[in-house]
Amino acid sequence: EAGVTQSPTHLIKTRGQQATLRCSPISGHTSVYWYQQALGLGLQFLLWYDEGEERNRGNFPPRFSGRQFPNYSSELNVNALELEDSALYLCASSTGTSGGGDEQFFGPGTRLTVL
Amino acid sequence: GESVGLHLPTLSVQEGDNSIINCAYSNSASDYFIWYKQESGKGPQFIIDIRSNMDKRQGQRVTVLLNKTVKHLSLQIAATQPGDSAVYFCAENGGGTSYGKLTFGQGTILTVHP
Numbered sequence: 001e002a003g004v005t006q007s008p009t010h011l012i013k014t015r016g017q018q019a020t021l022r023c024s025p026i027s028g029h030t031s032v033y034w035y036q037q038a039l040g041l042g043l044q045f046l047l048w049y050d051e052g053e054e055r056n057r058g059n060f061p062p063r064f065s066g067r068q069f070p071n072y073s074s075e076l077n078v079n080a081l082e083l084e085d086s087a088l089y090l091c092a093s094s095t096g097t098s099g100g101g102d103e104q105f106f107g108p109g110t111r112l113t114v115l
Numbered sequence: 116g117e118s119v120g121l122h123l124p125t126l127s128v129q130e131g132d133n134s135i136i137n138c139a140y141s142n143s144a145s146d147y148f149i150w151y152k153q154e155s156g157k158g159p160q161f162i163i164d165i166r167s168n169m170d171k172r173q174g175q176r177v178t179v180l181l182n183k184t185v186k187h188l189s190l191q192i193a194a195t196q197p198g199d200s201a202v203y204f205c206a207e208n209g210g211g212t213s214y215g216k217l218t219f220g221q222g223t224i225l226t227v228h229p
Contacts, residue, residue, distance in 0.1 A: 106158035
Protein backbone atom coordinates (compact mmCIF):
# COMPACT_ATOMS: atom_id res chain seq x y z
CA GLU A 1 0.00 0.00 0.00
CA ALA A 2 1.40 3.39 -1.00
CA GLY A 3 2.02 5.88 1.77
CA VAL A 4 1.35 9.60 1.81
CA THR A 5 3.00 11.27 -1.15
CA GLN A 6 3.97 14.90 -1.52
CA SER A 7 5.17 17.01 -4.42
CA PRO A 8 7.42 18.63 -5.22
CA THR A 9 10.27 17.35 -3.07
CA HIS A 10 12.00 20.70 -3.16
CA LEU A 11 10.69 24.13 -4.08
CA ILE A 12 12.66 27.34 -4.38
CA LYS A 13 10.83 30.66 -4.53
CA THR A 14 11.65 34.30 -4.03
CA ARG A 15 10.09 36.61 -1.48
CA GLY A 16 6.63 37.79 -2.48
CA GLN A 17 5.90 34.84 -4.76
CA GLN A 18 3.29 32.15 -4.20
CA ALA A 19 3.99 28.49 -3.51
CA THR A 20 1.70 25.52 -4.08
CA LEU A 21 2.39 22.22 -2.37
CA ARG A 22 0.50 19.02 -3.05
CA CYS A 23 -0.35 15.94 -1.02
CA SER A 24 -1.99 12.62 -1.80
CA PRO A 25 -3.24 10.70 1.23
CA ILE A 26 -3.16 6.99 1.80
CA SER A 27 -5.94 5.27 -0.10
CA GLY A 28 -9.07 5.19 2.04
CA HIS A 29 -8.01 8.11 4.23
CA THR A 30 -10.34 11.10 4.20
CA SER A 31 -8.46 13.46 6.53
CA VAL A 32 -5.41 15.45 5.50
CA TYR A 33 -3.28 17.55 7.83
CA TRP A 34 -0.55 20.08 7.07
CA TYR A 35 2.35 20.92 9.36
CA GLN A 36 5.31 23.28 9.12
CA GLN A 37 8.69 22.20 10.45
CA ALA A 38 11.10 25.11 10.47
CA LEU A 39 14.79 24.46 11.06
CA GLY A 40 15.46 23.73 14.70
CA LEU A 41 11.78 23.79 15.61
CA GLY A 42 9.18 21.17 16.17
CA LEU A 43 6.22 20.58 13.94
CA GLN A 44 3.60 23.33 13.96
CA PHE A 45 0.05 22.48 12.98
CA LEU A 46 -1.23 24.42 9.96
CA LEU A 47 -4.51 22.97 8.67
CA TRP A 48 -6.81 19.96 8.87
CA TYR A 49 -9.15 18.97 6.06
CA ASP A 50 -11.74 16.25 6.18
CA GLU A 51 -14.32 15.37 3.54
CA GLY A 52 -13.41 18.47 1.58
CA GLU A 53 -13.88 20.93 4.43
CA GLU A 54 -11.44 22.81 6.65
CA ARG A 55 -11.95 21.44 10.18
CA ASN A 56 -9.27 23.22 12.15
CA ARG A 57 -6.55 25.78 11.62
CA GLY A 58 -3.33 26.59 13.45
CA ASN A 59 -1.94 30.00 14.39
CA PHE A 60 -0.79 31.02 10.94
CA PRO A 61 -1.71 34.12 8.91
CA PRO A 62 -4.42 33.94 6.22
CA ARG A 63 -1.83 33.84 3.45
CA PHE A 64 -1.50 30.15 4.36
CA SER A 65 -4.49 28.46 2.82
CA GLY A 66 -5.44 25.20 1.25
CA ARG A 67 -8.13 22.96 -0.01
CA GLN A 68 -9.08 19.33 -0.29
CA PHE A 69 -10.30 17.85 -3.53
CA PRO A 70 -13.07 15.23 -4.05
CA ASN A 71 -10.41 12.51 -4.31
CA TYR A 72 -9.15 13.63 -0.86
CA SER A 73 -5.84 14.95 -2.16
CA SER A 74 -4.93 18.36 -0.86
CA GLU A 75 -3.11 21.51 -1.80
CA LEU A 76 -1.39 24.01 0.47
CA ASN A 77 -0.95 27.52 -0.88
CA VAL A 78 1.35 30.10 0.63
CA ASN A 79 0.94 33.60 -0.74
CA ALA A 80 3.28 36.58 -0.44
CA LEU A 81 6.17 34.37 0.64
CA GLU A 82 8.44 35.63 3.37
CA LEU A 83 11.94 34.44 4.20
CA GLU A 84 10.73 32.83 7.43
CA ASP A 85 8.37 30.59 5.46
CA SER A 86 11.41 28.50 4.54
CA ALA A 87 10.73 25.13 6.13
CA LEU A 88 9.83 21.52 5.59
CA TYR A 89 6.09 21.23 4.98
CA LEU A 90 4.69 17.91 6.03
CA CYS A 91 1.39 16.39 5.06
CA ALA A 92 -0.27 13.63 7.03
CA SER A 93 -3.42 11.61 6.51
CA SER A 94 -5.71 9.56 8.68
CA THR A 95 -8.88 7.54 8.33
CA GLY A 96 -10.88 10.28 9.97
CA THR A 97 -12.95 7.72 11.85
CA SER A 98 -12.20 9.29 15.22
CA GLY A 99 -13.05 12.79 14.10
CA GLY A 100 -9.45 13.90 14.09
CA GLY A 101 -8.27 11.88 17.06
CA ASP A 102 -6.69 9.05 15.16
CA GLU A 103 -3.24 8.06 13.97
CA GLN A 104 -1.71 10.40 11.45
CA PHE A 105 0.65 8.99 8.83
CA PHE A 106 3.18 11.44 7.43
CA GLY A 107 4.61 11.94 3.99
CA PRO A 108 8.26 12.79 3.28
CA GLY A 109 7.61 16.52 3.09
CA THR A 110 8.29 19.37 0.69
CA ARG A 111 11.33 21.50 1.41
CA LEU A 112 10.40 25.11 0.64
CA THR A 113 13.23 27.62 0.38
CA VAL A 114 12.41 31.31 0.08
CA LEU A 115 15.23 33.51 -1.21
CA GLY B 116 -2.16 27.53 26.21
CA GLU B 117 -1.26 24.10 25.03
CA SER B 118 2.28 22.91 24.97
CA VAL B 119 4.14 19.68 24.88
CA GLY B 120 7.74 19.74 26.00
CA LEU B 121 10.65 17.41 26.45
CA HIS B 122 12.90 17.18 29.48
CA LEU B 123 16.04 16.12 27.60
CA PRO B 124 16.98 17.39 24.17
CA THR B 125 19.67 14.72 23.58
CA LEU B 126 20.21 11.16 24.70
CA SER B 127 23.23 8.98 23.96
CA VAL B 128 23.17 5.28 24.72
CA GLN B 129 25.18 2.19 23.91
CA GLU B 130 23.78 -0.46 21.63
CA GLY B 131 21.80 -2.97 23.64
CA ASP B 132 20.92 -0.55 26.42
CA ASN B 133 17.37 0.47 27.19
CA SER B 134 16.42 4.06 26.35
CA ILE B 135 13.86 6.25 28.04
CA ILE B 136 12.65 9.46 26.45
CA ASN B 137 10.42 11.73 28.51
CA CYS B 138 7.80 14.30 27.64
CA ALA B 139 5.65 16.69 29.65
CA TYR B 140 2.35 18.07 28.45
CA SER B 141 0.24 20.89 29.80
CA ASN B 142 -3.23 20.31 28.37
CA SER B 143 -5.13 18.15 30.84
CA ALA B 144 -7.91 17.76 28.26
CA SER B 145 -5.63 15.89 25.86
CA ASP B 146 -6.95 12.42 25.22
CA TYR B 147 -4.60 10.97 22.65
CA PHE B 148 -0.82 10.83 22.62
CA ILE B 149 1.61 9.63 19.99
CA TRP B 150 5.33 9.05 19.72
CA TYR B 151 6.97 9.65 16.36
CA LYS B 152 10.48 8.92 15.10
CA GLN B 153 12.01 11.18 12.48
CA GLU B 154 15.15 10.26 10.61
CA SER B 155 17.12 12.83 8.68
CA GLY B 156 15.38 13.87 5.46
CA LYS B 157 12.23 11.90 6.19
CA GLY B 158 8.80 12.58 7.57
CA PRO B 159 7.85 11.46 11.09
CA GLN B 160 7.17 7.77 11.44
CA PHE B 161 4.54 6.50 13.87
CA ILE B 162 5.95 4.45 16.73
CA ILE B 163 3.19 3.95 19.25
CA ASP B 164 0.15 5.74 20.61
CA ILE B 165 -1.89 5.72 23.78
CA ARG B 166 -5.28 7.07 24.76
CA SER B 167 -6.00 8.79 28.02
CA ASN B 168 -7.99 5.85 29.40
CA MET B 169 -4.80 3.79 29.53
CA ASP B 170 -1.57 4.22 31.46
CA LYS B 171 0.64 1.77 29.59
CA ARG B 172 0.84 0.32 26.13
CA GLN B 173 3.43 -2.02 24.66
CA GLY B 174 4.60 -2.55 21.14
CA GLN B 175 7.52 -4.32 19.62
CA ARG B 176 10.52 -3.25 21.75
CA VAL B 177 8.70 -0.06 22.74
CA THR B 178 6.50 0.85 25.68
CA VAL B 179 4.65 4.09 26.27
CA LEU B 180 3.71 5.14 29.79
CA LEU B 181 1.17 7.84 30.55
CA ASN B 182 0.89 9.50 33.93
CA LYS B 183 -2.09 11.82 33.80
CA THR B 184 -1.65 12.95 37.39
CA VAL B 185 1.61 14.71 36.58
CA LYS B 186 0.92 15.06 32.85
CA HIS B 187 3.94 13.04 31.83
CA LEU B 188 4.56 10.71 28.92
CA SER B 189 7.54 8.45 28.35
CA LEU B 190 8.81 6.19 25.62
CA GLN B 191 10.90 3.19 26.54
CA ILE B 192 12.94 1.44 23.87
CA ALA B 193 14.33 -1.95 24.80
CA ALA B 194 17.67 -3.22 23.49
CA THR B 195 18.33 -0.02 21.58
CA GLN B 196 19.92 -0.49 18.17
CA PRO B 197 21.94 1.88 15.96
CA GLY B 198 18.92 2.03 13.64
CA ASP B 199 16.96 3.64 16.45
CA SER B 200 19.12 6.76 16.17
CA ALA B 201 16.76 9.58 15.21
CA VAL B 202 14.80 12.49 16.61
CA TYR B 203 11.84 11.41 18.72
CA PHE B 204 8.77 13.59 19.10
CA CYS B 205 5.86 13.23 21.45
CA ALA B 206 2.57 14.69 20.30
CA GLU B 207 -0.81 15.23 21.86
CA ASN B 208 -4.30 15.68 20.51
CA GLY B 209 -5.95 18.17 22.77
CA GLY B 210 -9.60 17.56 21.96
CA GLY B 211 -12.22 20.27 21.85
CA THR B 212 -11.17 23.17 19.61
CA SER B 213 -7.79 21.48 19.23
CA TYR B 214 -9.25 18.33 17.78
CA GLY B 215 -7.39 17.10 14.73
CA LYS B 216 -4.42 19.24 15.68
CA LEU B 217 -1.40 17.43 17.00
CA THR B 218 0.79 19.54 19.25
CA PHE B 219 4.38 18.35 19.05
CA GLY B 220 7.23 18.67 21.48
CA GLN B 221 10.58 20.01 20.32
CA GLY B 222 12.10 16.57 19.97
CA THR B 223 14.83 14.48 21.60
CA ILE B 224 17.84 13.41 19.61
CA LEU B 225 18.66 9.78 20.35
CA THR B 226 22.14 8.60 19.39
CA VAL B 227 22.97 4.92 19.70
CA HIS B 228 26.64 4.02 19.75
CA PRO B 229 27.68 0.58 18.46
